[in-house]
Amino acid sequence: MTIIPFPARSPRRYGDLVVTQPMALEDEADDVRSLAERLVAGEEAALEAVYDRWSPLVHTYALRALADPHDAEDVTQQVFVAAWRSRHTLTPSPSALPAWLIGIARHKVADVRAARARDADRLAAVVSLPGAHELHQSADEDVAEQLVVRQAVDEMPDPRRTILFLAFWEEHSHAEIAERVGLPLGTVKSHLRRGLITLHRQLEGVRHESR
Amino acid sequence: MSHAEPDQLAGLALDPDDASEAVREHAQTCPECAALVAAFTGTRRRAGADALVAPPAHVRDRVLADVRAPAPPTAPPPVVVRERRGVPAWLAAVAAALALVAGIGLGRIGTGETPAPEASDPTPVETDDGGEVVAATALTALDSDAERGEASVTDRDDVITLRVRARDLGDEDGFHEVWLINVDGKRMVGVGILADGDDGEFKVPRHLIDDGYRIVDISVEPDDGDPTHSGVSLARGELA
Numbered sequence: 001m002t003i004i005p006f007p008a009r010s011p012r013r014y015g016d017l018v019v020t021q022p023m024a025l026e027d028e029a030d031d032v033r034s035l036a037e038r039l040v041a042g043e044e045a046a047l048e049a050v051y052d053r054w055s056p057l058v059h060t061y062a063l064r065a066l067a068d069p070h071d072a073e074d075v076t077q078q079v080f081v082a083a084w085r086s087r088h089t090l091t092p093s094p095s096a097l098p099a100w101l102i103g104i105a106r107h108k109v110a111d112v113r114a115a116r117a118r119d120a121d122r123l124a125a126v127v128s129l130p131g132a133h134e135l136h137q138s139a140d141e142d143v144a145e146q147l148v149v150r151q152a153v154d155e156m157p158d159p160r161r162t163i164l165f166l167a168f169w170e171e172h173s174h175a176e177i178a179e180r181v182g183l184p185l186g187t188v189k190s191h192l193r194r195g196l197i198t199l200h201r202q203l204e205g206v207r208h209e210s211r
Numbered sequence: 212m213s214h215a216e217p218d219q220l221a222g223l224a225l226d227p228d229d230a231s232e233a234v235r236e237h238a239q240t241c242p243e244c245a246a247l248v249a250a251f252t253g254t255r256r257r258a259g260a261d262a263l264v265a266p267p268a269h270v271r272d273r274v275l276a277d278v279r280a281p282a283p284p285t286a287p288p289p290v291v292v293r294e295r296r297g298v299p300a301w302l303a304a305v306a307a308a309l310a311l312v313a314g315i316g317l318g319r320i321g322t323g324e325t326p327a328p329e330a331s332d333p334t335p336v337e338t339d340d341g342g343e344v345v346a347a348t349a350l351t352a353l354d355s356d357a358e359r360g361e362a363s364v365t366d367r368d369d370v371i372t373l374r375v376r377a378r379d380l381g382d383e384d385g386f387h388e389v390w391l392i393n394v395d396g397k398r399m400v401g402v403g404i405l406a407d408g409d410d411g412e413f414k415v416p417r418h419l420i421d422d423g424y425r426i427v428d429i430s431v432e433p434d435d436g437d438p439t440h441s442g443v444s445l446a447r448g449e450l451a
């Protein structure tokens with residue numbers, strides 16, 4: 001069986017959460033829940049693990065929402081410091097962590113936008129534009145969900161990760177994928193179905209928790 | 212017919228031609244299964260985002276530095292949220308004994324046979340041992356103006372003594388530690404532990420006061436062996 005190293009994923013620099021073995025959904029959920037519990041208990045190592053796992057998600061979200069690398073770094077910093085200081089508000093559940101972090105990031109992004117509007121003395125113009133806020137919000141939510149999906153696929157064990165990338169990102173046919181990864185067509189389809197269900201649950205969890 | 216399996220519906224969302232006739236028909240008539248197919252299709256459309264971009268390493272350093280630093284005195288009072296840790300009774304006793312020894316040691320330095328602080332006037336101009344009060348402050352809670360006692364600095368023969376008389380510090384688990392925070396809000400030094408009730412005396416280098424370490428802060432510290440400020444301040448006041 002040939003596993004195509006696609007796309008290149010930079011190795012995590014910190015932490016011990018790199019998934020190297022196929023992991024059952026339930027184990028993964030327990031993993032995230034216990035990380036949340038350790039964070040709530042005030043364990044600094046848990047904050048580091050949370051940072052290492054979700055700072056790319058938060059940072060990319062801020063980058064997309066603010067289109068400024070400096071602001072995105074500031075927001076990322078603020079989100080994790082705020083997360084630590086308000087950790088008692090987190091109710092540990094499998095998808096609570098990313099949902100909670102994105103919720104905090106949304107507020108910080110809104111703060112930056114408000115500050116920009118003030119700086120440019122354009123606040124009046126912004127608030128008088130009906131629906132501008134809602135526009136931002138729904139665009140931000142789309143971005144957040146796309147990034148959550150991206151991370152979920154990134155974290156899948158191979159060959160599922162590669163198969164999903166070939167199908168959903170590169171738009172290859174199932175037969176082409178089977179040939180490239182050297183697996184029977186039925187196995188490829190099974191990975192895609194299971195992968196899609198996993199992504200769906202992940203998104204549902206994030207949507208539910210961030211409400 | 213019972214509902215279709217999520218696996219079958221995911222297959223339908225991925226490729227309608229792949230699904231069996233029965234599943235296709237059911238999904239066309241069953242609102243629940245149709246909704247799930249629509250949700251899978253929506254999820255599929257969420258794919259395609261570029262790779263996530265990790266923040267530069269210095270952001271991580273800043274987060275950890277912010278988290279480890281005590282809240283600056285100008286910031287709003289730190290939220291007092293302390294998860295009570297299950298400290299075994301024997302360990303708590305050892306820590307309390309250590310705190311007591313440390314407190315006595317500090318308290319005796321330079322003060323000789325000083326009488327109990329309660330014996331002296333609350334805001335003395337001349338202390339019993341003849342030191343001159345060069346600065347003093349009322350101590351208050353951070354989240355209200357509630358009085359928490361007072362602190363003063365005496366200067367006798369070039370020995371600077373910080374005298375703290377606190378009250379109503381509460382009964383949260385842990386011991387009370389006294390800090391001097393610089394008025395720049397960036398630096399602080401721990402001067403000792405309130406070992407005997409809520410009062411204590413601490414000899415401090417003169418240059419600390421001169422350098423701006425004038426904010427007296429009393430924290431509650433868990434018996435966790437971490438020498439840094441817990442971030443939970445019970446009382447504060449600026450010497451003037």
Ligand SMILES: [Zn+2]
Binds near residue numbers: 237243244245
């Ligand atoms: Zn049904």
